[in-house]
Amino acid sequence: MKIGVLTGGGDCPGLNPAIRGVVYRAADFGDEVIGFEEGWKGLIEDKKRPLSVKDVEEIINYGGTILYTSRTNPFKEENGPEKVIETLKKNNIDALIAIGGDDTLSVALKLHKLGVKVVGVPKTMDNDLSQTDYTFGFFTSVEVAVDALNRLRDTAKSHKRIIVLEVMGREAGWVALYTGIAGAADWILIPEEKPDYDKMCEHLKKKYEEKGYALVVVSEGIEIPTDTTTEVDEFGHALLQKRGVHEYVADLISKKLGISTRSAIIGHIQRGGPPTVFDRILATRVGVKAVEMVHEGDFGKMAAISGNKVVAVPLEDAVGYQKLVDEEWIKFMKVFEK
Amino acid sequence: MKRIAVLTSGGDAPGMNAAIRSIVRVGFSRGLEVIGVFEGYRGLIQKNFKQLLPRDVSGLLEEGGTFLLSSRSEEFKDENNQEVAIKNLKESRIDGLIVIGGNGSQTGSLALFRKGFPVVGVASTIDNDLWGTDYTIGFDTAVNTAIEAIDKIRDTATSHSRTFIVEVMGRDRGFIALEAGLASGADIVLVPERKFDIDKIVENIEKGLEKKKKHHMILTAEGAIHAQELQAKIKEKLPELDVKYSVLGYIQRGGAPTRFDRIIATMFGAEAVDLLMNGNSGYVVGIKDNHITHIPIEDAVKKYKEINYELYKIIEEVTV
Numbered sequence: 001m002k003i004g005v006l007t008g009g010g011d012c013p014g015l016n017p018a019i020r021g022v023v024y025r026a027a028d029f030g031d032e033v034i035g036f037e038e039g040w041k042g043l044i045e046d047k048k049r050p051l052s053v054k055d056v057e058e059i060i061n062y063g064g065t066i067l068y069t070s071r072t073n074p075f076k077e078e079n080g081p082e083k084v085i086e087t088l089k090k091n092n093i094d095a096l097i098a099i100g101g102d103d104t105l106s107v108a109l110k111l112h113k114l115g116v117k118v119v120g121v122p123k124t125m126d127n128d129l130s131q132t133d134y135t136f137g138f139f140t141s142v143e144v145a146v147d148a149l150n151r152l153r154d155t156a157k158s159h160k161r162i163i164v165l166e167v168m169g170r171e172a173g174w175v176a177l178y179t180g181i182a183g184a185a186d187w188i189l190i191p192e193e194k195p196d197y198d199k200m201c202e203h204l205k206k207k208y209e210e211k212g213y214a215l216v217v218v219s220e221g222i223e224i225p226t227d228t229t230t231e232v233d234e235f236g237h238a239l240l241q242k243r244g245v246h247e248y249v250a251d252l253i254s255k256k257l258g259i260s261t262r263s264a265i266i267g268h269i270q271r272g273g274p275p276t277v278f279d280r281i282l283a284t285r286v287g288v289k290a291v292e293m294v295h296e297g298d299f300g301k302m303a304a305i306s307g308n309k310v311v312a313v314p315l316e317d318a319v320g321y322q323k324l325v326d327e328e329w330i331k332f333m334k335v336f337e338k
Numbered sequence: 339m340k341r342i343a344v345l346t347s348g349g350d351a352p353g354m355n356a357a358i359r360s361i362v363r364v365g366f367s368r369g370l371e372v373i374g375v376f377e378g379y380r381g382l383i384q385k386n387f388k389q390l391l392p393r394d395v396s397g398l399l400e401e402g403g404t405f406l407l408s409s410r411s412e413e414f415k416d417e418n419n420q421e422v423a424i425k426n427l428k429e430s431r432i433d434g435l436i437v438i439g440g441n442g443s444q445t446g447s448l449a450l451f452r453k454g455f456p457v458v459g460v461a462s463t464i465d466n467d468l469w470g471t472d473y474t475i476g477f478d479t480a481v482n483t484a485i486e487a488i489d490k491i492r493d494t495a496t497s498h499s500r501t502f503i504v505e506v507m508g509r510d511r512g513f514i515a516l517e518a519g520l521a522s523g524a525d526i527v528l529v530p531e532r533k534f535d536i537d538k539i540v541e542n543i544e545k546g547l548e549k550k551k552k553h554h555m556i557l558t559a560e561g562a563i564h565a566q567e568l569q570a571k572i573k574e575k576l577p578e579l580d581v582k583y584s585v586l587g588y589i590q591r592g593g594a595p596t597r598f599d600r601i602i603a604t605m606f607g608a609e610a611v612d613l614l615m616n617g618n619s620g621y622v623v624g625i626k627d628n629h630i631t632h633i634p635i636e637d638a639v640k641k642y643k644e645i646n647y648e649l650y651k652i653i654e655e656v657t658v
Contacts, residue, residue: 011497038499064493068552144490151483151592154403158350160377163588212407264587268502272490 001031003294004093005051007065008039008072008104012125012137013275014283015065018099020056021287022121027053029295034091039100040107041072043084048091060280063140063272073103075110085116095294099123099287101135102319105302109315112300119293120302120315121286125271128172131318132304136283141168141270142178148266149183149215155262156213162204162253164263166246168270169219173325175270177333180217187214188333189249191221192325201256203337208259216249220265224248285310339615341371343387343427344436346404347378347411347443350591351464351476353599354404357438359395360607361460366392368615373432377407378439379414379446382423387430399600402479402592404438414446424455434614436607438462440474441639444622448635451620458610459622459635462603464591466513469641470633471624475606477513478598480590484518487586488555492522495553495582501543503568503583507590508559514590515559516649525554525657528568530561531645540575560585605630 005022007015019035026033033051036042059066074080088096095117098108101124108118122129127138145167156163165185169175173190180188186207187200200216207214224245250263275283282305289303289310301312325333344361346354358374365372374394376386398405413419427435434456437447440463447457461468462475484506495502504524506514512529519527526542528534543554558565565583572581595603606623609630613621621632622639 007497011494013493015497062493063490064497068499069497070499147593148589151402151589154352154401154592155350155588157405158346158354158403158408160407262588264589265585266589267584268494268582269487269490269584269586269589272493273486 001029001094001294002034002092003031003291004034004036004088004091004096005067006036006039006042006096006098007067007069008098008100008107009069010101010125011064011069011271012123013063013140013273014123014136014279015099016059016062017275017280017283018121018123018136018287019051019065019067020059021284022097022291023051023053023056025288025291029291031291034093035067038068038070039072039104040074040084041070043087044072044074044077044080046087046090060284061274063274071103074107081111081114084111085114088116095119095299097121097290097294102129102322105315106319109300109319112315117299119290119299121290122302122304122318125175126169126172127174128322128324129318130321130323131313132306134282134305136275136279136286138174139278140273140276142175142182143276144270144273145175145179145266146183148264148269149179149185149217152264153213153215156215159260160212162208162214162216162259162261164216164218164246164250164253164261166218166220166263166265168266170221171322171324173219176217176219177325177329181333181336183215183217185215185217187216187337189216189218189222190325191219191223193330195222197252197256201253204253205257208257216253218245218249220245339370339433341373341432342434342436342611342614343373343375343432344406344438345375345378345381346406346408347437347439347446348408349440349463350403350408351462352402352479352593352595353475353603354438354462355398355401356595356600356603357460357462357475357607358404358406359398360604361436361611362390362395363392364608364611368611370611370615373430374406378409378443379411379423380409382426383413383419385426385430400594402594411442411446414449420449420453424450424453427455434458434619436460436610436614438475440465441467444468444635444639448639451635456614456619458613458619459638460606460610461622461624461638464514465508465511467511467643468622468624468638469643470622470638471626471631473602473625475599475603476595479593479596480507481514481517481521482596483590483593484514484586485522487589488518488522488524488557491584492553492555495555498580499552501554501556501572501579501581503556503558503565503581505558505560505565505583505585507586509561512559512562512645515557515562516645519557520649520653522557523555524557524653526556527650527653528556528558528562529645530559532650534562536571536575540572543572543576543579
């Protein structure tokens with residue numbers, strides 16, 4: 001068999017171990033693996049290279065993706081889907097493994113409906129993909145965020161300040177929630193919950209009086225009144241960098257409480273770096289599973305984690321539904337607001 | 339000399355705690371009482387003093403920040419406050435003071451010294467901008483933190499074939515940007531000390547693109563140009579280019595000190611105690627050519643420390 005593989009969307013730690021898992025398992029079946037470069041763009045423009053075990057042997061600890069990535073959406077390009085199908089035919093690709101988040105997998109689903117034999121491997125740092133308990137990349141990014149929060153604690157303590165840390169998460173607050181809990185923040189703001197700034201300030205004041213500093217973690221995606229976002233990418237996502245959520249929240253706190261408040265943003269640091277052990281194993285498992293799905297003819301599905309088992313779930317059920325922080329988690333979060 | 343006091347002032351730097359620990363323990367070993375002054379110069383004015391014993395500083399070696407707390411020393415520029423501080427020190431029968439901090443803090447210690455109070459400074463600032471010392475406590479950790487962050491960003495830059503601008507701290511000086519730039523393989527480094535030409539940066543990127551370079555990393559000190567501003571300028575000339583930026587900000591200040599910062603902090607602290615005990619006042623302790631040294635405070639704060647232009651040249655040569 002000849003299997004194509006690509007990575008699409010934002011890069012995240014774990015993409016390389018997933019590619020490695022695909023190549024290793026494919027070798028068991030005597031399959032040939034072709035890596036398409038820069039996500040869907042590689043399939044539109046026929047940019048590719050063969051991948052052998054030797055090529056991927058040592059990439060398990062590399063951040064990013066050796067296949068490169070892009071946010072190109074073939075369904076937004078002229079004759080995009082046709083070009084993709086043509087490239088697959090031209091290269092005699094029997095099945096395609098698409099590694100990516102909601103956007104990449106939605107393209108995979110559409111192509112599947114057009115008759116392409118495709119299997120998905122989910123990745124997101126935001127952990128907001130439904131039908132899977134976890135996606136690789138998430139724990140590594142939370143690790144980086146917790147490390148940053150710990151550093152900020154040093155300065156907050158030394159200067160008797162409140163510091164606000166902004167982390168990734170457009171619509172889902174998982175990164176903020178995990179960072180806040182694991183890093184012992186005093187308040188967490190997530191997009192799923194309407195911010196109660198009065199309550200937050202009251203609590204921060206209390207914590208500040210108790211210990212002389214306080215830490216807040218905020219998701220980039222929370223609603224703020226000064227939202228002037230206009231730029232959007234090819235998938236219609238707002239480009240968030242200019243919003244300055246951390247600055248807004250810090251400003252609000254310092255005005256309300258009169259306490260010296262600073263802010264920081266992690267941004268792109270959170271995307272890179274070597275994957276944690278958890279993410280390496282998780283990514284390898286779903287990569288291996290994807291090849292097995294190809295051989296079982298399980299197309300139009302993705303390799304997901306459910307109750308620590310790797311299972312095949314229909315892309316139809318996963319794509320387009322976001323897994324948001326639910327009531328139960330919010331209740332859990334509130335336990336630490338004291 | 340029977341009783342000395344120690345304070346930390348200005349921006350916190352990793353290793354300040356290690357220096358405090360060293361002063362407390364070395365002081366104790368040599369039969370001195372060591373008094374901690376809380377919240378920097380403010381604590382000196384408000385008489386926020388507490389005796390520190392060796393066990394009070396346990397576990398501090400690896401802690402970032404400063405457990406003595408810090409404050410910006412604006413109010414200490416007022417001479418009346420300086421008088422109050424000296425009165426408070428004398429009332430508490432303190433014979434000498436050690437000030438751990440950077441330029442602003444050592445300007446405060448110079449004022450006390452000129453008023454006749456025995457004081458020794460310990461060079462500590464992530465900015466490394468004190469004259470006469472090759473390194474200050476906290477600089478090495480801050481540079482390492484920046485490198486670690488840039489390494490992560492490079493993963494993304496390569497994966498997306500992007501140009502990335504990373505902004506590091508350094509309002510007036512480019513020490514962090516220069517060393518972090520060289521050590522992380524940045525293609526272009528911008529420092530406040532040197533003017534830059536936007537056309538040359540654009541040309542550099544274009545050349546790289548021709549050579550099929552997968553990414554470009556630009557490192558800028560906040561005082562050279564803000565990352566967002568630079569992004570806009572590059573976009574103006576190369577509208578098609580995928581340029582992103584990241585501001586490291588306060589994350590650079592904290593964290594556990596590196597081995598280098600722990601060692602110099604401990605050595606500086608011991609040397610400061612020695613100087614006071616031997617009746618030497620008015621110096622800042624630092625390191626020169628791998629030897630612990632002391633510099634007159636006035637020189638340390640007033641003379642201009644040049645950045646290492648050799649590093650600059652090398653950066654240009656290794657990014658062909």
